[in-house]
Amino acid sequence: MDKLVLGIDIGGTGTAMGIVDRRGTIVVQRTMSTTGHDTVYSFIDALAKEAEILMKHAGREKMGGVGIGAPNANFFTGEIAYAPNLPWEGVIPLAKLVREALHLEVAITNDANAAAIGEMTYGTAKGMKDFILVTLGTGLGSGFVANGQLIYGHDGFAGELGHVIAVRGGRKCGCGRYGCLETYASATGIVRTANEWIEERGMVESLLSKQNNITSASIFEAAQNGDGVALELFDYTGKILGETLADMVAITSPQAIIFFGGLSKAGELLIGPVRKYMEANLLKIYKNKVALLCSALPDADAAILGAAALAW
Numbered sequence: 001m002d003k004l005v006l007g008i009d010i011g012g013t014g015t016a017m018g019i020v021d022r023r024g025t026i027v028v029q030r031t032m033s034t035t036g037h038d039t040v041y042s043f044i045d046a047l048a049k050e051a052e053i054l055m056k057h058a059g060r061e062k063m064g065g066v067g068i069g070a071p072n073a074n075f076f077t078g079e080i081a082y083a084p085n086l087p088w089e090g091v092i093p094l095a096k097l098v099r100e101a102l103h104l105e106v107a108i109t110n111d112a113n114a115a116a117i118g119e120m121t122y123g124t125a126k127g128m129k130d131f132i133l134v135t136l137g138t139g140l141g142s143g144f145v146a147n148g149q150l151i152y153g154h155d156g157f158a159g160e161l162g163h164v165i166a167v168r169g170g171r172k173c174g175c176g177r178y179g180c181l182e183t184y185a186s187a188t189g190i191v192r193t194a195n196e197w198i199e200e201r202g203m204v205e206s207l208l209s210k211q212n213n214i215t216s217a218s219i220f221e222a223a224q225n226g227d228g229v230a231l232e233l234f235d236y237t238g239k240i241l242g243e244t245l246a247d248m249v250a251i252t253s254p255q256a257i258i259f260f261g262g263l264s265k266a267g268e269l270l271i272g273p274v275r276k277y278m279e280a281n282l283l284k285i286y287k288n289k290v291a292l293l294c295s296a297l298p299d300a301d302a303a304i305l306g307a308a309a310l311a312w
């Protein structure tokens with residue numbers, strides 16, 4: 001029986017959804033705005049309308065369930081709790097609302113966990129039982145898979161690598177604490193480092209000092225053109241990430257660490273330093289055993305596939 005599922009990725013600005021088959025083919029997909037709805041209820045109404053159009057197209061009777069990836073979404077409770085990047089405050093019973101709107105079973109998890117499940121089901125981690133997925137976007141998200149299962153922890157919040165303290169007493173993080181990994185190793189983090197360096201050192205020799213609005217993409221571009229400071233920025237970012245990953249390897253002994261998201265597009269410019277500093281800090285028994293890989297799933301599809309994989 002050719003069952004289908006609906007995968008939904010709810011982001012801070014946009015929501016993407018698609019109908020996915022067993023092999024990981026997205027049969028049809030749509031996007032909508034997450035913002036601009038007065039309440040979460042009007043958002044769910046709009047989402048249900050979009051979903052019904054897709055399901056009608058693919059065959060409503062084939063629909064086996066719905067998987068949703070969203071920031072701060074909890075697999076166990078079915079709730080989104082205090083998501084700083086979403087327009088709704090407090091605790092939202094997301095799974096229940098979508099179940100009532102679509103009359104299908106609904107499973108939810110946070111976006112990084114969904115990406116890890118997507119990689120395991122359809123992507124680079126296919127067949128792997130022990131790996132860490134690291135998403136390097138605005139923040140740093142992670143999903144830890146051990147013994148073939150995603151680690152949820154006792155209440156569903158396991159695997160917050162972005163808020164492991166990488167630098168004691170370091171930068172202030174959005175979570176209110178200091179020195180979290182994501183304040184250094186993320187698209188936002190590398191830009192923060194660049195701006196700090198410009199303020200402290202001037203860096204007139206760098207292409208970056210002439211830019212009014214440095215982005216991770218402009219740092220990448222400068223590094224590709226051989227800009228010494230841009231290369232040093234990748235080295236510094238890779239050092240902090242690599243050192244922290246060396247610690248993580250000691251906990252779950254993964255076969256691979258898979259990178260996903262905006263900053264990972266820098267490829268070897270970032271992965272090279274990460275590998276160097278991770279290896280230099282690994283316990284001997286782990287050395288030269290952990291593969292560092294980039295996700296092969298197209299960005300636009302990965303989030304939908306991850307959410308869909310959850311539904312199976």
Ligand SMILES: [Zn+2]
Nearest residue numbers: 163173175180
């Ligand atoms: Zn933090």
